[in-house]
Amino acid sequence: MISAETTATTLDASPAAEPKDFPLRRWLAPFAAVTALFSALLTFVVLTGMTPIDATKEIVYSFLLINAASILLLIGIISREVWKVLQARRRGRAAARLHVQVVGLFSIIAVLPAVLVAIVANLTLDRGLDRLFSGPTKQVIQNSLTIASAYMQEHAQLIRGDILGMASDISRARMTPLYDQDRLSFREFLTAAAASRNLPVAVMMDKDGKILESAETGVSLNYALPPPDFLSKVSDTDPEISVFPESYVASVVRLKGLDDTFLYVARLLDPAVVAQLKQTQASVAEYAEIESRRLGIQVNFALMFAVIALTILMASVLIGLNFANGLVEPIRNIMSAANQVSTGDLHVQVPVSKSEGDLAKLGQTFNNMTQELRTQRDELVNASETIDSRRRFIEAVLSSASAGIIGVDASGSVGILNRSAEKLIGHAESETLDHPLSDVLAELDEMMKTAREGTQRLVQGQVTINRDGHERNLSVRISAEQTSQSRDSYVITLDDITELVSAQRTSAWGDVARRIAHEIKNPLTPIQLSAERIRRKFGKTITEPKDKSIFEQCTDTIVRQVDDIRRMVDEFSRFARMPKPVMEGEDVADVVRQAVFLMKVAHPDLDIEADIKQSPLPAQFDRRLISQALTNIIKNATEAIEQVPREELGKGRIDVVAQRENDDILIDVIDNGIGLPKVARARLLEPYVTTRAKGTGLGLAIVGRVLEDHGGRIELKDASDFREGQRGAWMRLRFAVTGQAAKPETKSENKEQSPDVKPESDPSSEKNPPQEPTSGPAEATNNEAKIQKPIEQPIQEPNAQEPKIKAATGD
Known part of the structure; x- marks a missing residue:
């Protein structure tokens, strides 16, 4: 059977399997191959004359048509098989590439001998024709023709002399009464002249071809008289001579003295010489004809040889395809099965046929291998399921x-x-x-x-x-x-443990703040009152202007420093016991506008702008605490801008953006100051951590506590994250719209504060605006170029000296 593939039904791995051939198609290819070989052999035998059949033109054409039909049938079958092979390769079927290679190899093996034989045959035929039509052969044939022509020319020259002699004799006889009076005697005279010259025919005729007189030689010769139009061209000095290859040579001449009278004579040729002459002429003509048909002969021979060779070639290719199919098919089955094994199908088995020889052993070995792999795979699956069950248990423990x-x-x-x-x-x-x-x-x-x-x-x-x-x-x-x-x-x-550590620090510093507030605030009032009493009592007794100035300056310093210490102690108290927020429905946009307005009045040299994305922005929050936190953040931004050299800064700018994001209120404060440190940034939210020489480190901690009580947080970012290329810090205050993290509390409960806690006033309403404020604001401004190491001093005893207290607070 000639087929591109014969795949077992259990191994049909191709997405589009080839349809099975019908029984007629199975036998068509072998029948066509055998028929073509038989017709080619018969054609060769007939053309070479090995049979009694004459190779006539009709027979040759008949055999050529039979061979051409066989070739077309073979080409159709081969084309179909090659198309199936190429389709199998295009679809990526197993062993398709090997199939193409085997088919190509068999085709080359079949084509090369046929091509070589065709080349040798054509060269042999061409060399034979070259020898046949070479110079020496042509010269021999031409010489034989020349010799035959010389014989004819010799007879022509002889008859020429004879006819001229007879014409002269007749002309002389014409001058005598013999020609006109005694016709019988003149006939005898003409007969004697012809016989003396061995001319069996001698005839006198007029211009119309009518015979006037003829010699009676007694020799019978079938001759033809020249036509009248031919006679009109004959002269009296140059006779016309005609050679008739059949049997004689004839000549005609005009007679002088006789108007329009002509003499016609003929002489017989030697029959043997005439026969040889005819054969020579026929041979020369045949040679010339063969030479003129040389190209046609070569083409016809090449065509017949090509038809026979092509028939044999196509039959060989078809046989090669059949062998390739039988060789590749078992390999394709194994490759298809191996492909299914690679996808995990270990139940696949290849069909094994005893006719496949060693390939059948290979197929059986493959089947044994798949059975062994299937057994091992089942064991591995069981083990893997056990391991996977344990892994899922461990992952569940880890994820939880x-x-x-x-x-x-x-x-x-x-x-x-x-x-x-x-x-x-x-x-x-x-x-x-x-x-x-x-x-x-x-x-x-x-x-x-x-x-x-x-x-x-x-x-x-x-x-x-x-x-x-x-x-x-x-x-x-x-x-x-x-x-x-x-x-x-x-x-x-x-x-x-970040929050745990932070909570521990906050708790420890809360205890420190309470002790400081309790131990330091008590003596502050007596000190201040004593200083004011000294100034009132002894100020009038000092008359010297210089001494009085020094006296007043010292007492003012004592009073002012006492006020600063009291404000710092109040801040400690507020951090130690932050008031619980009272949640009320307020407008965040209004709080932002008021804070920005107050800071613009306090810092007219800065551009402080508010950007309210939605107005109003209703939310539940403690207006006083959120306002205080926002004011402290903006004030920190102004201080950060003041730390940048004027020639480097240009115009200071602070942007305050308020908006709502889902269930959160966002207030962003962006400045172009010195910015935030890159390291230990999160610790800025811890108590008593500051980057300023005179900072207390409580501002951002208080802001963070306020936002935590409002269910939010403070986020520290770089201004370049908000606006590309901008320097400075970006502080984001985020708290819940509903304030859900805070515990509800009435205003009366909020007013029950510790007696040590003094309500904080707005930083913009301090008594001495020109002085540097030291209470309330958060230390959020951080110098990237100069960062003070966070101070964590041991807790001082209640009777600690004032310098130690300053070191602990960072002021």
């Missing part, structure tokens, strides 16, 4: 754990981590897995080094990490998973 957990293998790469760990280290799982721990969390390098070198199975410590400007304190525990040979892997547990 609040602590961050990271698994590190022996090479130091991260093998597993839970969601809490992703949030803590600021990297997604895809950015962490299979990456070195030193690239993901470099802060743990020292602890990992200790864990690898030490003998303890558990290493504990604390590290501080900074991600996107946010600092976090982590409690770290590293435990080694020890095997019989070495510590192959480690489990790292991370706990975020």
Whole structure:
């Protein structure tokens, strides 16, 4: 069977399988091949004359048509098979490329001999014709023709002399009475003249071809007289001679003295010579005809040879295709089965036929392999399901754990981590897995080094990490998973203790603030009253102007410094016991406008602009506390601008933007001052952490407490994040529209404050505006060029001296 593929039904991996051939098609190709070979052989035998059949033109054409029909049939079958092979390759079927290669190899093997034989045959025919029509052969044939022509010319010259002699004799006889009076005697005279010259025919005729007199030689010769129009061209001095190859040579001449009278004579040729002459002329004519038909002969021969060779070639290619199909089909079955095995189908089996020989053994081996793989796969699946069940249990435990957990293998790469760990280290799982721990969390390098070198199975410590400007304190525990040979892997547990540390610091500083407020505020009033009494009592007794000026300056300094200390103590008291917010329905836009207006009046040299995205902005909040927080943030922005050199700053600018985002109110304060520090930025929200030499470090802490009570927070950013290319800081106050984080409280409850707490007045309404304000505002302005290290001094005793108190507060 000639087919492009014969795939087992269980292995039909092609998306569009080839349709099965009908029985007629199965036998069509072998029948066509055998018929074509038989017709080619028969044609060769007939053309070479090996049979009694004459190779006539009709027979040759008949055989050519039969061979052409066979060739067309073979070409059609081969084209169909080649198309099926190419389609199989285009669809990516198994072994399609091998099939094409095998078919191409068989085609080349069949084509090359046929091409070589055709070239040799054509060269042989061309060389034979070249020899046949070469110079020596042509010369021999031409010489034979020349010899025959010379014989005829010799007879023509002889008859020429004879006819001229007879014409002269007749002309002389014409002068005698013999010609006119005695016709019988003249006939005898003419007969004697012809016989003496061996001329069997001698005839006198007029211009119309009418015979006037003829010699009676007794020799019978069928001759033809010249026509009248021919006679009109004959002269009396140059006879016309005609050679008749059949049997004789004739000549005619005009007779002088006789008007329009002509003499016609003829002489017989030797029959043997005439026969040879005819054969020579026929041979020369045949040679000339063959030479003129040389190209046609070559073409016809080449055509007949090409038809026979092409028939054999097509039959060989078809046989090669059949063999290639039988060779490739088992391989294709195995490749298709292997492809299904690669997709996980281990139940596939290739059909095995004994006629396939060694390929059948290969198919049986493949079937044994798939059976063994199926058995091993089932065992592995069972083991994998057990392991997967355990893994899911471990992942469930890890995902539900609040602590961050990271698994590190022996090479130091991260093998597993839970969601809490992703949030803590600021990297997604895809950015962490299979990456070195030193690239993901470099802060743990020292602890990992200790864990690898030490003998303890558990290493504990604390590290501080900074991600996107946010600092976090982590409690770290590293435990080694020890095997019989070495510590192959480690489990790292991370706990975020940032808020715990901050709460501890805030609580500790709250206790310090209460003790400072209690111990320092009590003696302040007596000191101030004493200074004022001294000024009233002894001020009049001092008469010397210089001494009086010094006296008043000293007493004013005491009173002023006492007021400054009292305001600082009030701030400590407010931080120690922040009043609970009273939530009422207010307009945030109105609060922003008032705060911006007050700061513009206090700082006319700065551009302070309010940008209200929606107006009004209703929300539930404590108007006094939010107004105080916003005012402190804007004031910090003005102080940050003042720290920038005038020639570098240009015009100071503060933008205050208020808007609503979902369920939150956002108030953004953007300045072009010195900006925020890049490191330890989150600690600015802790108490008594400041970057200014005279700052208390309580402003941002108080603002943060206010926003926390309103269900919000303060965010510290760079102005370049708000507006590209701008320097400075961007402070965002975010709190809930409903104020849900605060506990409801009446105004009467809010007024029950500690006797140590003095209500804070607006910074813009201080008694001495030109003086540097030291109470209320948050220290949010941070100098990137010069950052004071956060001060965390030990808590002072109640009787501590004043310089120590200043060191603790940062003023």
